[in-house]
Amino acid sequence: MPGDTERGGSTAIRVENLSKTFDTAAVLHDFSLDVRAGELLALLGPSGSGKTTLLRIIAGLDFPDAGRIVFGAEDATRLPVQQRAVGFVFQHYALFKHMSVAENIAYGLNARKRSERPAKAEIKRRVGDLLDLIKLSGFADRYPSQLSGGQRQRIALARALAVEPRVLLLDEPFGALDAQVRKDLRRWLREIHDRTGQTTIFVTHDQDEALELSDRVAVLDKGRLEQVGTPDEVQEAPVSATVLKFLGDTIEVEAIAQGGAVRVDGRLTPVRAPEGLVGPIKLYARPWQLQFAEGGEAHLHGVVRSSYRTQGRQRIEVDRPEGKTVVVEAADTNRFAAGSPVGLRIIGGHVFPN
Amino acid sequence: MSETFAPVALAEARPASVVTEGRWIRWLLIGIAILFLALFLVLPLLTVFAQAFAKGFAAYLAAFTEADAHAAIRLTLLTAVIAVPFNLVFGIMASWAIAKFEFWGKNLLVTLIDLPFSVSPVVSGLIYVLVFGAQGLVGPWLLEHDVQVIFAVPGIVLATIFVTFPFVARQLIPLMQEQGTAEEEAALTLGASGWHAFRTVTLPNIRWGLLYSVLLCNARAMGEFGAVSVVSGHIRGLTNTLPLHVEILYNEYNFVAAFAVASLLAGLALVTLLLKSVLEWRYADEIAAGARGH
Numbered sequence: 182m183p184g185d186t187e188r189g190g191s192t193a194i195r196v197e198n199l200s201k202t203f204d205t206a207a208v209l210h211d212f213s214l215d216v217r218a219g220e221l222l223a224l225l226g227p228s229g230s231g232k233t234t235l236l237r238i239i240a241g242l243d244f245p246d247a248g249r250i251v252f253g254a255e256d257a258t259r260l261p262v263q264q265r266a267v268g269f270v271f272q273h274y275a276l277f278k279h280m281s282v283a284e285n286i287a288y289g290l291n292a293r294k295r296s297e298r299p300a301k302a303e304i305k306r307r308v309g310d311l312l313d314l315i316k317l318s319g320f321a322d323r324y325p326s327q328l329s330g331g332q333r334q335r336i337a338l339a340r341a342l343a344v345e346p347r348v349l350l351l352d353e354p355f356g357a358l359d360a361q362v363r364k365d366l367r368r369w370l371r372e373i374h375d376r377t378g379q380t381t382i383f384v385t386h387d388q389d390e391a392l393e394l395s396d397r398v399a400v401l402d403k404g405r406l407e408q409v410g411t412p413d414e415v416q417e418a419p420v421s422a423t424v425l426k427f428l429g430d431t432i433e434v435e436a437i438a439q440g441g442a443v444r445v446d447g448r449l450t451p452v453r454a455p456e457g458l459v460g461p462i463k464l465y466a467r468p469w470q471l472q473f474a475e476g477g478e479a480h481l482h483g484v485v486r487s488s489y490r491t492q493g494r495q496r497i498e499v500d501r502p503e504g505k506t507v508v509v510e511a512a513d514t515n516r517f518a519a520g521s522p523v524g525l526r527i528i529g530g531h532v533f534p535n
Numbered sequence: 536m537s538e539t540f541a542p543v544a545l546a547e548a549r550p551a552s553v554v555t556e557g558r559w560i561r562w563l564l565i566g567i568a569i570l571f572l573a574l575f576l577v578l579p580l581l582t583v584f585a586q587a588f589a590k591g592f593a594a595y596l597a598a599f600t601e602a603d604a605h606a607a608i609r610l611t612l613l614t615a616v617i618a619v620p621f622n623l624v625f626g627i628m629a630s631w632a633i634a635k636f637e638f639w640g641k642n643l644l645v646t647l648i649d650l651p652f653s654v655s656p657v658v659s660g661l662i663y664v665l666v667f668g669a670q671g672l673v674g675p676w677l678l679e680h681d682v683q684v685i686f687a688v689p690g691i692v693l694a695t696i697f698v699t700f701p702f703v704a705r706q707l708i709p710l711m712q713e714q715g716t717a718e719e720e721a722a723l724t725l726g727a728s729g730w731h732a733f734r735t736v737t738l739p740n741i742r743w744g745l746l747y748s749v750l751l752c753n754a755r756a757m758g759e760f761g762a763v764s765v766v767s768g769h770i771r772g773l774t775n776t777l778p779l780h781v782e783i784l785y786n787e788y789n790f791v792a793a794f795a796v797a798s799l800l801a802g803l804a805l806v807t808l809l810l811k812s813v814l815e816w817r818y819a820d821e822i823a824a825g826a827r828g829h
Binding site for chain 2 (some may be wrong): 241242260263265266268269271273276277278279288289292293311337340341343344474498
């Protein structure tokens with residue numbers, strides 16, 4: 182389980198009060214985050230949340246207007262990209278088209294000053310090891326144009342690992358790949374990480390990818406850090422409606438809180454409100470936190486609009502009288518005809534102030 | 536056997552593609568195009584060679600043995616040897632800056648780079664006369680220091696650089712813009728210096744587009760007439776380039792020599808055309824972004 186692996190715990194990278202503005206639009210506001218040594222951290226957020234900018238600032242490809250980047254004990258804020266020793270993997274691979282796979286992987290080693298450059302045989306050995314690691318041993322003499330997207334991204338990763346970076350940074354690494362390849366590569370990246378223990382930060386807008394792959398998830402919104410925690414923590418105890426909504430489909434219902442109890446349409450729900458939260462509030466439930474129920478037990482009523490099957494379950498869209506449509510997930514047993522009236526009972530969820 | 540005939544029958548039964556014209560219209564259009572090409576391109580080209588050899592091979596060769604012709608060839612080569620590398624370096628620098636960075640006044644720079652294409656070459660030449668001429672802005676000062684620009688080789692080189700200014704930059708800007716900066720950024724994160732990244736990543740990515748543009752730039756540098764004619768002063772053996780030499784010979788009714796020298800330029804054009812076609816055929820993808828811009 183990704184969430185269970187506790188590594189080191191010492192801080193590898195400290196992001197302190199970072200601010201960045203492009204033209205007039207602020208992309209990062211007073212942003213702080215600690216990255217632990219050896220962890221696989223996901224930066225999760227919608228497009229425009231500032232996650233890629235943050236990654237590029239850590240890499241040294243962009244510079245902040247204010248704030249600091251600290252690598253270990255070294256202030257790296259003004260350190261040029263070449264001296265940061267980061268491995269960066271781009272969404273569209275950015276492989277060198279005119280170089281073979283082996284030349285691509287060896288690029289960082291060959292770019293070093295003569296005095297620091299490993300011997301030819303040593304470079305060759307390192308390239309061979311990395312090709313083994315990414316399971317593309319027979320591909321040394323191929324060119325990027327002869328490879329599939331998934332293979333190219335693996336080469337890009339090997340190329341970044343070749344320089345033995347302090348931190349590996351991946352910008353939407355699977356964003357350009359199709360669904361099946363994505364899933365395979367995710368698992369593969371997790372394996373590589375478990376084997377190398379390389380501190381890794383990756384940017385994604387895909388919740389499943391972040392939750393499946395990472396030790397910790399940092400949820401970003403509008404240039405601010407909403408929450409950082411293990412995948413379990415952010416899912417079980419989201420700190421805001423924004424985090425909750427971004428982590429998956431939600432149903433939003435008006436509710437009343439009083440003395441910890443939460444009522445919807447006058448009926449008690451099993452959801453508890455934290456102390457101090459009273460009066461009209463919002464209750465958020467996942468599609469599987471609603472059940473079909475008869476009259477007296479139902480919190481909500483509506484009319485079935487449509488239903489479809491997905492992977493052994495069914496999802497039913499229910500139109501509520503106020504005009505909102507909610508999605509309910511249920512076992513794929515009873516099918517509901519469009520137009521039939523149904524009652525829904527809330528069996529779980531989170532509450533936040535209006 | 537019947538199977539082999541079936542598709543043919545089907546093809547005939549199927550109506551022709553909606554974007555295809557009837558057979559007569561097609562042949563008519565193709566015929567007009569070929570006739571036009573023959574009349575305005577092939578016939579003049581043949582005339583050049585026919586006139587050049589009108590009095591036999593010996594007379595043709597004689598046109599190249601006189602000293603003035605030698606001087607004209609030397610000056611044309613010298614001009615190209617200076618102007619082409621200059622525009623190569625400038626073109627790469629300008630397109631690098633325009634394609635990979637955002638800065639104030641970028642659009643203005645792009646427009647300025649295009650200026651020589653939109654200005655008549657004669658005007659280009661006059662600009663240099665007005666600036667560097669004896670009555671010009673800096674001309675008198677230069678003369679005091681014994682530097683002659685107008686009616687001398689420096690003027691010819693400057694005018695040639697001006698008119699061939701846009702070739703390399705215009706070809707490379709769209710190509711570099713299309714390629715983006717990701718590969719360079721990847722090189723930098725891998726520890727490469729800016730110069731190393733340029734040499735090992737940027738340059739190989741633009742090499743065919745660059746060669747293509749240098750070819751066109753060279754053809755224009757050697758063939759330029761208008762701008763050079765204004766600044767040259769037509770001093771035989773000193774400030775005559777090949778195109779100017781052709782004009783002088785022609786004006787003196789020395790048709791064989793005029794066309795013989797012209798055939799040299801025509802030959803250069805044909806070689807350029809051939810190399811250009813080879814590049815387009817072989818490396819279409821790598822010069823495509825630029826080619827679309829033309």
